[in-house]
Amino acid sequence: MTVAVIKKREPATDPQKVFHYTDLQRTKPTRENDPYEYLAGWGNRHQSEVIPGALPVAQNNPQDRGFGLYTEGITASAFAAPRAVNMSTYMYRARPSAAHRGYRELKDNKSHIENCFLSLNPAVETLPQQAEWSPFPLPAADGDKIDFADGLHTLCGSGDPNLRQGLALYVYMVNSSMENRAYCNTDGDFLITPQLGILDIQTEMGRLFAQPGEIIVIPRGVRFRIGLGPGTTRARGHVAEVWGAIWELPDLGPLGGHGLANPRDFLYPTAHIDANLHVSFTVVVKNNGRHMAIEQNHSPFDVVAWHGNCLPYKYDLTKFASQNATSIDHTDPSVNTVLTARSHDPHSPLADYLWFGPRWDVATNSFRPPYFHRNSASELLACIYGAGLGRSDEFQPGGCSYEGGHTPHGGFGDEYVLEAVLQANEPRRILENQMTIMVESSRTFLFTEYARTICGVMSAQSTDPAVWDKLPDRFSAHPLTKGLLARVAEDKARAKEASDYYHSLDLLKDAPKREITGVE
Numbered sequence: 001m002t003v004a005v006i007k008k009r010e011p012a013t014d015p016q017k018v019f020h021y022t023d024l025q026r027t028k029p030t031r032e033n034d035p036y037e038y039l040a041g042w043g044n045r046h047q048s049e050v051i052p053g054a055l056p057v058a059q060n061n062p063q064d065r066g067f068g069l070y071t072e073g074i075t076a077s078a079f080a081a082p083r084a085v086n087m088s089t090y091m092y093r094a095r096p097s098a099a100h101r102g103y104r105e106l107k108d109n110k111s112h113i114e115n116c117f118l119s120l121n122p123a124v125e126t127l128p129q130q131a132e133w134s135p136f137p138l139p140a141a142d143g144d145k146i147d148f149a150d151g152l153h154t155l156c157g158s159g160d161p162n163l164r165q166g167l168a169l170y171v172y173m174v175n176s177s178m179e180n181r182a183y184c185n186t187d188g189d190f191l192i193t194p195q196l197g198i199l200d201i202q203t204e205m206g207r208l209f210a211q212p213g214e215i216i217v218i219p220r221g222v223r224f225r226i227g228l229g230p231g232t233t234r235a236r237g238h239v240a241e242v243w244g245a246i247w248e249l250p251d252l253g254p255l256g257g258h259g260l261a262n263p264r265d266f267l268y269p270t271a272h273i274d275a276n277l278h279v280s281f282t283v284v285v286k287n288n289g290r291h292m293a294i295e296q297n298h299s300p301f302d303v304v305a306w307h308g309n310c311l312p313y314k315y316d317l318t319k320f321a322s323q324n325a326t327s328i329d330h331t332d333p334s335v336n337t338v339l340t341a342r343s344h345d346p347h348s349p350l351a352d353y354l355w356f357g358p359r360w361d362v363a364t365n366s367f368r369p370p371y372f373h374r375n376s377a378s379e380l381l382a383c384i385y386g387a388g389l390g391r392s393d394e395f396q397p398g399g400c401s402y403e404g405g406h407t408p409h410g411g412f413g414d415e416y417v418l419e420a421v422l423q424a425n426e427p428r429r430i431l432e433n434q435m436t437i438m439v440e441s442s443r444t445f446l447f448t449e450y451a452r453t454i455c456g457v458m459s460a461q462s463t464d465p466a467v468w469d470k471l472p473d474r475f476s477a478h479p480l481t482k483g484l485l486a487r488v489a490e491d492k493a494r495a496k497e498a499s500d501y502y503h504s505l506d507l508l509k510d511a512p513k514r515e516i517t518g519v520e
């Protein structure tokens with residue numbers, strides 16, 4: 001009798017080395033080091049309060065019920081937008097946001113912000129060829145303090161926030177928490193992807209903990225403060241901003257109700273207030289791509305209770321329920337869409353945010369790596385950790401690469417050569433211990449001076465032709481190809497001759513002649 005050996009499954013401990021979040025065997029929806037509690041569920045109208053009873057029941061704008069709070073609303077949609085897309089939140093706070101000392105120019109800002117991506121702007125240019133950036137330079141740990149407002153730099157984009165159409169892509173490199181400073185983006189929604197270091201983010205609605213492999217979305221107009229998390233002295237990451245649209249879950253079509261990024265895995269903050277609310281604050285405001293500042297003598301993080309659906313949220317990319325070809329062929333990258341932002345064209349999104357992480361590769365009788373392609377979309381890839389999916393060895397965590405719309409691209413590495421020779425059909429796990437994200441758009445990206453020259457890590461040239469030597473021409477260089485093509489030409493000539501015979505016939509012209517003597 002054969003005795004089955006049962007192998008105990010031990011929980012994984014490193015989120016960057018899991019095949020999926022479930023390998024951690026957690027009974028909570030957060031990683032072990034996340035100190036905060038969250039509300040779960042995409043698109044819900046959540047509510048939360050610090051003090052029980054501070055949240056009014058059955059009304060939005062109550063009379064003072066003893067807490068001395070002010071009602072303040074924020075909207076992310078038009079007042080009369082249909083219910084399905086109507087977004088707003090009511091906050092009950094110690095001091096209204098309107099209580100400040102006015103706007104001023106932020107002259108000492110160290111960031112590089114550009115939001116006008118129109119062809120008439122001489123500060124931005126197209127990159128028709130492929131481009132790549134080595135890891136973006138971090139500020140010195142013991143140098144000048146660079147927080148998020150100072151360390152945000154625009155790489156590229158399309159459109160203009162004043163037109164409420166378009167997007168912009170950024171990198172941030174910081175060595176300091178925002179001290180008595182907050183940030184408010186009045187142009188669009190920020191999607192933040194940490195690459196290096198943990199972020200401890202405070203928003204008006206509560207706190208969020210974000211580390212590499214997780215993402216944060218902060219809606220337009222919501223104030224937030226980014227701090228460095230435990231053990232983090234410097235941080236780096238990527239930001240995708242959309243104008244005139246919001247980040248949404250993609251429709252699933254024939255997949256049904258589940259798959260890709262599942263709604264239950266999106267986490268929202270719970271209400272939290274600062275311990276000391278009577279402290280001076282500077283709120284850095286991005287308005288039409290320009291940094292301004294307002295000063296106030298109270299913390300902007302004084303919301304005691306709130307309810308609504310215009311809220312910041314987080315998502316762990318290791319929870320992504322990937323879909324793939326289980327019989328033949330390579331699936332399009334759109335099947336890896338985590339979030340999407342709509343454009344005015346219902347058939348082409350403004351932007352898709354895509355995931356490339358560990359998964360099974362099982363397509364049989366197929367060339368499994370991505371085929372060579374000239375997509376209509378512009379693509380910016382960024383490696384978060386691990387080996388990544390770049391086109392050269394220079395593609396490392398902390399950098400990124402770019403292919404413009406209809407720019408020919410594809411792989412030339414050893415895996416292409418081995419795949420063509422081995423013709424593997426066995427299932428295999430791919431992209432283990434790595435995470436790569438991509439933002440793609442139906443628009444053409446224009447690149448800033450910071451991306452082209454100031455950052456000093458850009459390589460914008462066509463691929464070295466020598467790399468294609470790994471992919472030899474096995475067709476035209478083959479000794480039998482010339483004879484094969486000659487035979488094809490002969491076959492075509494014979495087929496044409498046979499076809500021409502039938503088209504040359506004229507039965508009426510060639511029929512025997514006879515006289516017509518009369519009509520019967």
